[in-house]
Amino acid sequence: MFRSEKLARITIQVPEPFISATTGVLTRFKLLHLIRIDETPLGRLGYGAETDGSLLAEFENLLHEADALAEALHAPLDGAVLRDEVIPEKEVFKVRERLGEIRGEVEATLDDLESTAEILREKKIRLEKFTLLPGDLDFSRLSGRRFVNWKIGLTPTQGIEKLEESLSEVHHALIELGPAAQERSVVFVFGLLKDATIFERALKGAFFEAIEIRPDVSGKVEDVVAALQSEIAGIDTKIAALSGQRDIFRGKFGEELQLLREKIITARRMLSARRYFGKIDKRFLITGWIPERLFGQLAEEIGRVAEGQALFEKVDPEDLREVREGVVKIPILFNNPLLISPFEKLTGLYGTPSYKEVEPTVFFALTFLLLFGMMFGDAGQGAVLFLLGYYIFRRLYKYMDYGIILMECGVSATLFGFLYGTVFGMETLLPALWFRPMESISYFVKVTLSLGIAMVSLGLILNLINAIRLKEYEKLLSASGFAGAVLYWIAAGLAMKRLLTGAVAPGELRIFGWTASVLMIVIVLHRPLYRLIVKRERPARVIQPGLAGELMESVVELFDDLIRFIANTVSFIRVAAFALSHAALFIAVFSIANVVSHQQGGGASYWLTVAIGNVVIILLEGLVVSIQTVRLEYYEFFGKFFRGGGERFQPIDREIDSGDRPRAPRP
Numbered sequence: 091m092f093r094s095e096k097l098a099r100i101t102i103q104v105p106e107p108f109i110s111a112t113t114g115v116l117t118r119f120k121l122l123h124l125i126r127i128d129e130t131p132l133g134r135l136g137y138g139a140e141t142d143g144s145l146l147a148e149f150e151n152l153l154h155e156a157d158a159l160a161e162a163l164h165a166p167l168d169g170a171v172l173r174d175e176v177i178p179e180k181e182v183f184k185v186r187e188r189l190g191e192i193r194g195e196v197e198a199t200l201d202d203l204e205s206t207a208e209i210l211r212e213k214k215i216r217l218e219k220f221t222l223l224p225g226d227l228d229f230s231r232l233s234g235r236r237f238v239n240w241k242i243g244l245t246p247t248q249g250i251e252k253l254e255e256s257l258s259e260v261h262h263a264l265i266e267l268g269p270a271a272q273e274r275s276v277v278f279v280f281g282l283l284k285d286a287t288i289f290e291r292a293l294k295g296a297f298f299e300a301i302e303i304r305p306d307v308s309g310k311v312e313d314v315v316a317a318l319q320s321e322i323a324g325i326d327t328k329i330a331a332l333s334g335q336r337d338i339f340r341g342k343f344g345e346e347l348q349l350l351r352e353k354i355i356t357a358r359r360m361l362s363a364r365r366y367f368g369k370i371d372k373r374f375l376i377t378g379w380i381p382e383r384l385f386g387q388l389a390e391e392i393g394r395v396a397e398g399q400a401l402f403e404k405v406d407p408e409d410l411r412e413v414r415e416g417v418v419k420i421p422i423l424f425n426n427p428l429l430i431s432p433f434e435k436l437t438g439l440y441g442t443p444s445y446k447e448v449e450p451t452v453f454f455a456l457t458f459l460l461l462f463g464m465m466f467g468d469a470g471q472g473a474v475l476f477l478l479g480y481y482i483f484r485r486l487y488k489y490m491d492y493g494i495i496l497m498e499c500g501v502s503a504t505l506f507g508f509l510y511g512t513v514f515g516m517e518t519l520l521p522a523l524w525f526r527p528m529e530s531i532s533y534f535v536k537v538t539l540s541l542g543i544a545m546v547s548l549g550l551i552l553n554l555i556n557a558i559r560l561k562e563y564e565k566l567l568s569a570s571g572f573a574g575a576v577l578y579w580i581a582a583g584l585a586m587k588r589l590l591t592g593a594v595a596p597g598e599l600r601i602f603g604w605t606a607s608v609l610m611i612v613i614v615l616h617r618p619l620y621r622l623i624v625k626r627e628r629p630a631r632v633i634q635p636g637l638a639g640e641l642m643e644s645v646v647e648l649f650d651d652l653i654r655f656i657a658n659t660v661s662f663i664r665v666a667a668f669a670l671s672h673a674a675l676f677i678a679v680f681s682i683a684n685v686v687s688h689q690q691g692g693g694a695s696y697w698l699t700v701a702i703g704n705v706v707i708i709l710l711e712g713l714v715v716s717i718q719t720v721r722l723e724y725y726e727f728f729g730k731f732f733r734g735g736g737e738r739f740q741p742i743d744r745e746i747d748s749g750d751r752p753r754a755p756r757p
Contacts, residue, residue: 093449095381095423095739099125099410102376102392103401109367109374110177111395113360116376119388120741123379123421127368148182149358155189156351162200163336165344167351175395178357185350185357192347196339203332210325217318219301222276224267225312229303239281239289242267243300247275256292260285276301363742379421379739407445420445423739429498430455432491440724441734446559448552450732457545457727458719459502464538465668465715466499467527469507470514471708476500499716514704515676527666528673534666536589542662542726543582546655549730550575556731563624567616568644569651570730577609578655614644658726668718672711679703 104112116122160167223242245253247269254264263280270276277298281289293300307314368375380388385404392400412418422442424434426449433455443449466472479496482489507513511522527534554572557565565571580602588594612619617640679700687696 093425093447094443094445095425096383097123097379097407097420097423097445097739098382098385099405099407100378100380100385100388101403101405103370104374104376104392104396105399106369106372106374108396108399109364110179110360111175112374112376112392112400113363114175114356115388115391115395116363116742117356117359119384119391121381121384121423122388122742123423123739124363124366124742125377125379126366127375127377145178145182146358146361148186149178149354149361152182152185152189153351153354153358155193156347156354159189159193159196160344160347160351162204163196163340163344163347165340165347167348176353176356176360178361181353181357185353188346188350192343196336196343199332199335199339203329203336206325206329206332210322210329213318213322213325217315217322220311220315220318222268222270223301223311225310225315227267227311228309229311229314230308237283239283239286241279241289241293241298241300242303243277243279243293243298244270244274245277245293245296245298247273249296250275250277253277253279253292253296253298256295257281257289260288262289274299359742378742381423419735419737421739422449422736424449424451426451429494432494433458435491436495436720436723438738440728441732442736442738444560444733444736447556447733447736448559448731450552450728453548453552453727454723455498457548458723459498460541461665461719461722462499462715463502463506464541464665465718466503466672466711467506467510467669468512468514468672469504469520470512471704472500472503472505472507474500474704474708475503475712512673512676514700515673515679515707527669528677531666531670534669535663538662538665539589539659540586541665542659543586545662545722545727546658546730547575547579547582549727550578553731556733560733564617564620567612567620569613569648571616573609573612573616574648574651574655577606577613577652580605582659610648613648614641616644654729658729661726662722664718664722668711668715672707672715675707675711676703679707 102112157167159165222244250264250266257264257279261282262285265278267276267278279289279293279298364374366376366378368377382404385402389400389402392402407413407420410418413420422445424431426434430452434451436458437451437454463472476497477500479493479498479500481493482496483493486493508520509522509524510526511517511520512526513519517526525533550570553570554566554575557563557571567573569577584594584598584602587598618637680703682703683696683699686699687693689695
C-alpha cells in the first residue's frame, strides 16, 4: 500500500534436463515478470534459446480439439487442478492418444445430435412459414401447371401497390392472403411462364421473400402443417434421447477433459515461456523481475526440482545501469488489500505509475467512495447498489472486482443517506444526522469547497513526495512544487476564513501580499536559484533558451498553475450540485406520483410510480455520478502528482498467454 511492491531482477541458470520442471515451477509460482533474453546483452550476443515450434503448434491444435469436445458435451472448461509435473515432450503423446479415444467414443452421437438439430431447425422454419398460409390452400391443385408460374411469399405491405404496378405490363394475378410480422403481408402471385424474366425482376424489386414449396409437397396447408408438427415431435424425441446420451458422456469424460485441457495449457505455457529464455551450451538462462520477499521461496523450489544444480543471481534495481539511465523500466506490481485492489482497474485507465512514485490506488479508492457517497447519498438506494454488487460478486466471477466496487459505493451512499436523512427519496422516515442538502445549500457549497481544498492539498503533498523520491529537487521551488503549494495553502486559508467568518484582517492581507510576492519571485527564478544552491551548470541542450527564456517560461507556468489551482478547487462545487440534482429528481418523482395517484384514484399507482422513479434515478444518477467522480479524481486530483509512464507487472502466465507485450527499447 502507498507504494508498489519492491522488486528484484533475477537470473536463473538451469541445466537442460531440468528446464521442463523449472518452467513448471515458474508457471505455478506466477509472480515472475519475464524479460526476453534478446532484450538483454546476452541475447544480443546470440544466446537465445530455440523453441520447438512444431510441438507448440501441436499443443495449440490439441487445445482447440479439447475445447471443441468440451463445448459439444457442454462440459465446464475450468476447475481442474494439476497435481503432477507436466513435461511437454512426454505429455503430447498421452494427451493426443486420450483425446482420440474420447473423440472416437462420442463422435457418432455428437454428429448425429448436430445433424438432427439442424434438421429440426429447418423443419421449424418451414412450419413457421406454412402457418402464415390459409389452411384450406391446396397445393395439389397447383402442381403440374405447364403454362403458369406462381409464387407464395412475404413482401412489405406498403410495397404491394408497387409490385402491382411492376407487373402491369404482363398477365398476372396477385392475391393478398393476410398480414405477417414486421409490417409485411403474405401474397400469392401468378404469371405466365413466358413472362418469367419480368416476373422475377418485379418480385426482386418489391423485396419479395419467397416461401419455398418443395415439389413433393401436396395436399392442403393444414395437412402439411400437421405432418410437419408430427415430424418435429418425432425429432424432438430423438434429440432428447441423444441429449441424454451426451449427458452420460459428459459425466463420464467431463472431469477428464478438464484435466487434459489444463495439461495442454500448462504445456503450451511452458513452451511459450522458452521463447523468453536464453541458452549457453547445455544450460538455459531465465531472467525477469520478482517481488524481493519471494526470491528465497522461488530459489528453494527451483533448487529442489533441479536437484541443486540451478544457479541464481539477484540484483537490486538501483544497481542496474540500464535502470539508472532510464532505458529499462521496472514493472509495477500493485500491493493493495482486497477491498482496495479492485480500484487498480480505474487507476490503470489513467496510467501506470513509475517505480518510485506514490502508488495512488488507496487514495483513489477512499476519495472515490467519499465523493460518490456525497453525491448519491440515499440509504435505500445505497442498499440496492450493495445488493446488486453482491450479486455480481457472487455470480459473475469475471466482474467480481466491479461487484466489490459497487458494494463499497452502496455502503458509502447508505452512510451519507443516514447523514442526509434520506431513504428512497423520502425525508420523513429518518432524522438527518448531519444536514439535508436542499435545506442547507450554502452550507453544502462551503463543505464541498473545503473538500476541494483538502483533495488539491493532498495532491500537492503527494507531488512533493514524488519529487523527493525521484530526486526532482529543482521542481520543489516551482509553482507545482513546495513554493506553489505554500502559496496555495495561504490563499486557500484566507479564502476559507472569508467564506466562514465573512472578514479577513488587513494585517493578514498585508502578510499574504508580502509572502505571495516572495514566493512568486522564487517560483519565477527557481531554475537559476536551484543551480546557484547546488552549484550546478545548466544542462547542455540542442537549443539553449537563455536566462530570459527560462524566466518567461517560469512566469507562464506560474500563472497557468495558479489558474488551475483555483479552477480545480472550484470544480468540487459540482459535488454539491449533483447531490442537489439527486434530491431534485426525487421531488419530480413524488410530484409525478401525486398526479398519477389522483388520476388513477388509488395509492398503488402512487407507490408504483415512486418505485419506477427510483429505478430510473439509480440507473441514470448512478452512471452520471460515477462519471463525475472519476472526472474529479483524474483531472482535479491525479493531475497534481501523477507522472505515469510505468510498465504494468505481467505475471508469467498472462505474459506468455498474451505474447504481445511491447518490447522494451534496447540499450
